[in-house]
Amino acid sequence: MFNHLFWIVPSASILALTFSWIFFKNMMKESEGTERMTSIAAHVRSGAMAYLKQQYKIVTFVFLAITIIFSFMAYVLHVQNPWVPFAFLTGGFFSGLAGFFGMKTATYASARTANAARKSLDSGLKIAFRSGAVMGLVVVGLALLDIAIWFLILNKFYPVKPGDSHTLVIITTTMLTFGMGASTQALFARVGGGIYTKAADVGADLVGKIEAGIPEDDPRNPATIADNVGDNVGDVAGMGADLYESYCGSILATAALGAAAFMHGDVATQIKAVIAPMIIAAVGTILSIIGIFNVKTKEGASQRELLDSLGRGINLSSLLIIIFSAGVLFLLNLPNALGIWMSLVIGLLTGIIIGKSTERFTSYSFTPTKIIAENAKTGPATVIISGLGVGMLSTVIPVLAIVVGTILAFLSATNFEIHNMSGNISLGLYGIGIAAVGMLSTLGITLATDAYGPIADNAGGNAEMSKLGPDVRRRTDALDALGNTTAATGKGFAIGSAALTALALLASYVEEVRIGLMRIPEKAALFEASEKIKLSKASLMDFMNYFNVTLMNPKVLMGILIGSMMAFMFCGLTMNAVGRAAANMVDEVRRQFKEIKGILEGKADPDYARCVAISTKGAQKKMMLPSLLAIIMPILTGLILGVSGVMGLLVGGLATGFVLAIFMANSGGAWDNAKKYIEEGHFGGKGSDAHKAAVIGDTVGDPFKDTSGPSLNILIKLTSMVSIVMAGLIVAFSIM
């Protein structure tokens, strides 16, 4: 029954890993520059690695604890699939590995980028971008590898036979648990890294920029090294784990939906529906590599031209994926291949619209950010108020894009049966999943442009600390600014796919509930008596009916309320963590300025290590509670409010979390750029009162855009994953 097109998946994986190896080797051949440059890079690298080691140590304990619980559930309580503990571990391991490789590359690349920028802009761009591509390709390569291996193993142990459509449902939902491993790792990485980087950044800015009036990355600032380390652990390792999770999540959720949607047809078709998202992702990976080779620029290129050169790579890959995915779908000969392909295109368009909207609300080329900058004239309070206002308003377009995109993707996958949307919900949801896969299919290159940002940022830091000439700094600044803009599109895809994937995971949850009921004969009998249909044949709607998952059920309504609250609680915990750690950092920097004589005249070296230690401690201590929230909440809600309460929780968390994430990310981005706009000489320019007010806005925005905001996307999905994996437990033991 096996479909040979599947072999594209491991092949693409190996190709991606090979190219990332080549890019890494080529980058390592370059020189790190002067002795000072090498030594600073070594400092940052060792700080980052030390942090990551510490982080992984703690996360390992968490993983072991969860694995023990899973094993107990699987082998003692028998409410869990026996593969779950292993799948969970590999997901976490590969995700951590992706972050590790990405960060290793980034920390080796920054000095080399700075050194190359001494020669020319193009050399700088090439090193930074190719190093970002290492991360992009490692993430997709490892993800496809993990997916391919598990699919092959499970196919071996549960051979899919003609007429047995249930096996593929088991295989795909089992694979989802390795998604849970990836999500858990990602949440810890994002939260821990986010707290680390922003504590350092906020601390460095508050005393350095505002009080002492020294520039960014100045070596006299004791928090500078911690700040640069932070860029690596938060923006590189955190983002790597994050997108590994998104990528796996969307592919696995769609595969599971494919198994469910085509359960009532022949098994050959079902297999095609399952592997379709994997193959599209594999093809997208190959196209990403082609796109990466198309990024280059010439010396003296303007911001516009730099942007174009990156854009050319991304656009090329996106355009090609539209064409090639059509080919894949027709080759697979899926029913309604045209409709499913349209879902994919709709997904891509939705991602682009969200990206454009992000740009519109956060780039200072447009009115909203300019207004925030203008409000700096009347002080920090008005900067904050208008930044919050702009961020809140910026949620409108992305939400509408997702709403329209989801409905259209749903409808095109179901042949536009507008008046009977409950007719084939599984197929419609499959369309939504494919839309998410479409958005992330070219992750190889979009992540490269994302990961390239912090490398360029660190290169700038290295240049400043190594006291390289102003022309080098100008080049690294240009590269850095570019990174901020291209990141918008990547973020659009990441946010959009998170929402769509979370929607798709709702259906997977119901499938797991089915499997859970099957394990308990008396409960299965109750279900069959009530719904008058065999459990294995029951549709999603039968489950909605049996568990009364309607908006008049108080358990559903209360679940939604709890989900909504969970999103805010999570942000509150992470914001407070950053606030606390940053305040400690400020105290420490102030102390060093006061106690270490000659530090501000550059005559004495600051104690960088203590600042690194403060960030590390703050991050490690404060990342546990928010991260565990995603694991504990769905279990508790499920045990008390049952299946309908859990579905409420997931939907409430998704709706509020999605909007809150956009609000926070965009407010943060807009404050950052409003500050940059003023630094370009508007409203008094650098050093003016307006600038000081804008720096305060930017500082408030730091945890918004780099800690709480991006972590929310993972929170939403991890909550779904936990619910899915724990469904058997909930079905067996819930009290209501």
Add this chain to the structure above:
Amino acid sequence: MFNHLFWIVPSASILALTFSWIFFKNMMKESEGTERMTSIAAHVRSGAMAYLKQQYKIVTFVFLAITIIFSFMAYVLHVQNPWVPFAFLTGGFFSGLAGFFGMKTATYASARTANAARKSLDSGLKIAFRSGAVMGLVVVGLALLDIAIWFLILNKFYPVKPGDSHTLVIITTTMLTFGMGASTQALFARVGGGIYTKAADVGADLVGKIEAGIPEDDPRNPATIADNVGDNVGDVAGMGADLYESYCGSILATAALGAAAFMHGDVATQIKAVIAPMIIAAVGTILSIIGIFNVKTKEGASQRELLDSLGRGINLSSLLIIIFSAGVLFLLNLPNALGIWMSLVIGLLTGIIIGKSTERFTSYSFTPTKIIAENAKTGPATVIISGLGVGMLSTVIPVLAIVVGTILAFLSATNFEIHNMSGNISLGLYGIGIAAVGMLSTLGITLATDAYGPIADNAGGNAEMSKLGPDVRRRTDALDALGNTTAATGKGFAIGSAALTALALLASYVEEVRIGLMRIPEKAALFEASEKIKLSKASLMDFMNYFNVTLMNPKVLMGILIGSMMAFMFCGLTMNAVGRAAANMVDEVRRQFKEIKGILEGKADPDYARCVAISTKGAQKKMMLPSLLAIIMPILTGLILGVSGVMGLLVGGLATGFVLAIFMANSGGAWDNAKKYIEEGHFGGKGSDAHKAAVIGDTVGDPFKDTSGPSLNILIKLTSMVSIVMAGLIVAFSIM
């Protein structure tokens, strides 16, 4: 069929209005004090009245436009009840009247309070509190009057006959439309008043306190009069209309639920269920009057003793309502009277828990606010970050209280049938409604303690501007501080009841959908063929099933997402409005300080009128869009996504709006009190850098706690009301 216990309702109304008249007359007999005091009070009064006139003028146009639309729907399209246009108008009119009387009283009372405070603390308290009571009693008196009159009229035109249980459903859902009138008026009042007051407040603080370093309410500050006018139009008139709306909304929604829940029993019982919430509210009003007479204090009373004296009045009323409502329910002899009474008690407890949590997170006697104050040492950015963090975390207890309270109220009204919560959903929802009515039943006195706050605040302003001695200022400050604390409990009840009422309104929406379907025979036939039950006998669950209002329907999910976004969009619009108007105010005050010579030495008078004009213009221009959002969104969503989409919108708006409202209100309150904590001498005290940072936090918090936050509660309910009133239109014309 009429139940004579109903006559308690109009009687209580007349009693309340009579006492408010007596309190008003007694207050007017007091002296306004010195000539300067009288003149300042006159300035504030005329400014406030001028604003209110302008506000009502605009709102009148909106009301006329909506009435014309309703008339068209009722008399031309026949998708609307013919009484709706009239009911809508009276709701709006009475709500406006309540705001007008409250504000009139407040503006007459402030100078008199200041003058009485020259004599003793007790005299000051008595005048301020009795004047607040005028507002409290006017609101409940007018509300009960409106309810009684409409109930009598509709009973006259649609006499309820034995065996005809449908008539009461029509009567009660028709009465809900006057709730929509009240909500519309309230939203405009809150948004307009909120923008006005915070533009003035923020503007006055930013330049006066931070830049010029002059104290609050200093007559040299050109924005002082506008600030004091703002307290009246925002905190008095806005709050009056707001709570009028909450009060009517909870009573009317519960009455409608009573009609629906007892539809299948005899009509006499149904009538009892309908009038029960009205009678409980009427009894609560009488008890409030008793409570009001119990508020007094002695000279030199400490903050603790002042608090106790207010608390005594509120606690007495709450305790008595627990006892008397039991009497009412047993006298009515409702089925499961004990269970319903328990729902009421649960409602009261939930309100108290929310109030306590508010105090815990916003009073500086507790850790969270102290931490915010401590963060002021490291500057405004950390104040803002930790204030946001604390506010987000403060949502946890209120949400859990509502979750537990709702489930318990539901269960006790349905005899704790834990495993069959869909058994009698209407009855359970009736319990939830009764819980909300319980919270608001003693509104007469809780609103008195709320409205008393701004009166004391204005008295302080008058004392400062009239240069009265420091002992007078100390007394008014004590009264003012007290107002801030007691308001917490009132807010707990207001927030809690809003959530419960909104839940109850969901069921009313479904009832209106039923009525809408009945008007269109072919749609009714489709329903009956699909659900195999007569439309008039169909249960809420049959409607959930027919419209597929489950969490797997993309229309429901997208509705929830839109509702979530709507809450953020609304806050974004109102925040930006305040930011914009405040920035204009800052520019104007700076201009006056520069251009009018001798202003800071007290030798020249500032141009107060221009500042008043800026606030007025800002409020009037910017209140339209956010207010209309609540009206347009449910209609558009309904026309495109149909009934299931609207229910999603309502639930999404409720879940996100509720949590967002608590977050914003508490962050704002905590910043305010963190500043006060520093002003009491901690972390450097007044004038220190920490104080300046805290003032910035307080300023950001102003629109949080007085504009966006409280308006959200009305937004949620108005959206529900609009959906209910427009249900007929949606049923007839929706495209999906």
